[in-house]
Amino acid sequence: MQNVKILLDESEIPRQWYNLAADLPTPMLPPLGPDGKPVSPDMLAPVFPMNLIEQEVSTKRWIDIPSEILDILYRWRPAPLRRAVYLEKYLKTPARIYYKDESVSPAGSHKPNTAVPQAWYNKQFGIKRLTTETGAGQWGSALAFACSLIGLECKVFMVRISFEQKPFRKLMMQVWGANCIASPSNLTNAGRTILASMPDTPGSLGIAISEAIEAAVTDSTGETRYSLGSVLNHVLLHQTIIGLEAKAQLKKAGEKLPDIIIGCAGGGSNFAGLAFPFAQDMINGAQMTIIPVEPTACPKMTRGQFVYDHGDVACMTPLLPMHSLGHTFIPKPIHAGGLRYHGMAPLVCQGIVEGLFKPRAVAQLKCYESAMIWAKTEGTICAPETSHAIAAVIDEANKCRESGEQKVILFNYSGHGLMDLAGYDAYLSGKLTDYVLPDDEVQKNLQALKGMPKAEARKSGRW
């Protein structure tokens, strides 16, 4: 039988998360408050519980995973590492392609890896309910799942256009007991203000974040906090279980470190989860090419600016040092809803500045072509976000065919596409279009960043 699946058993599940902040050559820039001064942990306390704030600001290299969290993660973890031998054959490539299959979680993506710890730490801290936002619905359903198992109430502000177009994602949240609300809503000042001026707005992730934060901080009981599915340090930390497992699995498969690591990147968490434990090896001298992939419709890493910017439209979040297209930027409605975000996780951005990560942008049509090749060779239907990673994998594997190099390519199969088949429908019926953000649009959006504090680029120059 072909060695297409590398499993770890219970005893091999990672017991600690890896914190890249401990090893970056130059220290992380701090988040800034409205006054331009660094935000202290206390200032975040109305939004997040203190145990998660401690993780957010920690520079400790390894952080223990509580056994109660492992008990829940163990329901679907360790996730399989699979070798894409059928894709390799189809491409006639000498490359060996491995992928971490995060689609096996109950919510169908990597998101529960952080939803579960976030719900658990909040519960430990005495919190009774969480608010969050969701775009395509992967994060909202993951948090609903986690809250259901851990015993928290969950309120999800779902971008209105997705709320209407994706009733099934909403239903997943409802089955898990969450309260899912179309955003903008009448429940918050942020929502009411926007509805007053734009009653027919389809909503956006930036608006939904503003509403979710407001709903948390204005709850007079003090028992509500906000939860974010990507971008922040503690979220990326929780996702490193992916890369730590992958490392052990590659070793089991008789491989050394991969030559190329690829993940799609919207807020950065699935990419970071796979890549960070390997980035540590790069920092320690290993040679690898690590590629976060974004859509050409939302090219913050390849064409945005490294700057201090807000994470939301209403400027309720602190200023984060990140590659951004501006917090007012509304990307075109490509099907990869999870990649339609103006900013990027500061830890990923710092890695880009350092030269550790080499971002790349791919257009929508090529992604769906790649997803179709994947479905017919590897037999599974990937999420539109994941198709961006697959497109880059196919490119790299094709380069290996031309050069004859037997590179090891590792990527994150971040989620299945069973809830996102509308994009395939558009592709199959010839209605899918590409979208490359025009230069003048980029410039116009970057203009809006002019008043923001400069995020000084601290490039180590090693890579």
Place this chain on the structure above:
Amino acid sequence: MQNVKILLDESEIPRQWYNLAADLPTPMLPPLGPDGKPVSPDMLAPVFPMNLIEQEVSTKRWIDIPSEILDILYRWRPAPLRRAVYLEKYLKTPARIYYKDESVSPAGSHKPNTAVPQAWYNKQFGIKRLTTETGAGQWGSALAFACSLIGLECKVFMVRISFEQKPFRKLMMQVWGANCIASPSNLTNAGRTILASMPDTPGSLGIAISEAIEAAVTDSTGETRYSLGSVLNHVLLHQTIIGLEAKAQLKKAGEKLPDIIIGCAGGGSNFAGLAFPFAQDMINGAQMTIIPVEPTACPKMTRGQFVYDHGDVACMTPLLPMHSLGHTFIPKPIHAGGLRYHGMAPLVCQGIVEGLFKPRAVAQLKCYESAMIWAKTEGTICAPETSHAIAAVIDEANKCRESGEQKVILFNYSGHGLMDLAGYDAYLSGKLTDYVLPDDEVQKNLQALKGMPKAEARKSGRW
């Protein structure tokens, strides 16, 4: 960590299928032709390839699984055996509940277990394309998946109402390259005849089967055959990999044989796949209760008649000895589309007659209540078909709580419900209704069976 997941490694995957026909105390009744005489293998040759017909009529106990088929099954098999500790806690039951998780396949159900061998044997026999029918879409998508990997064309006649209401299942088939057609269609005589008299018919599984068989046998190239996703002996044979794995996994978990085995049953294949390898132990003297569960809206096992009947509306199939409500019976549109079939696999029916299997009917509302309990305890969203098994599991576990018995309950988690959330929507919004087929309806339908040959009940009287 809690022992909630029992995995087998590559070396432990079953290498043979188990054939219950070899061990039933009384021999199987043969299928009959239109003349009332037993159908010979040759007569089936226009419909199925001879290598599958040989399996259909075989009484050999163990049949080798070709290594090429194992290579494909190994992509997701052995499937996990999981222990439902969270449900156990919720129910405060001393019972130990295990379930075989067949939702992990790329198509999301147990169906690929037979779709892959069927496609492979057809390909070996020189067949170029397969036709089939699908109701809810689980089978159609599984066969599309298998044909895509093995390299066959695939034409699926999908019951019109599902074709319109479930565009995502149709899209799965299209992504895997299948041609999915609403049935009744203009492509067949059977379809045209029905459309002429009932242009607005929503279609039915019985009609779609007629169309798919006609499309196969009338192809003048001789390179097309028909494929069925349940009912037939060879289909159930392929599914026994489920029960064989489960047996090895229970042993690993330190359990002896289960006390109770449960599966939902539409055509019978997921139930049989889990139950048959354990039925062999019963035949050899072990004590177990094995329960196939059907909906009260389509109660063929509990209220139908054991008789020779056709598998389709247009009477194109041979007469099969089975529990039936009559081949013209159209069940109410409950959400468990896979359980809306008038008949049942002859091997399962013979087991019922023998007393090996004790069928039970459950109403729709109770099934969804059970599915909601499941989602909030075990964390996954089950298919509407699977919820019937879960409802019976909860009943049995509650009995154990009352009696204090520490029974081992094993059931088949036959598929996830991510493509079938409309039923949850109806439940959550209070619109879901129960339906128990009234007595006069049963009697009226059984009347239609009066002219059929008697299927002599050969009860061994041992159970």
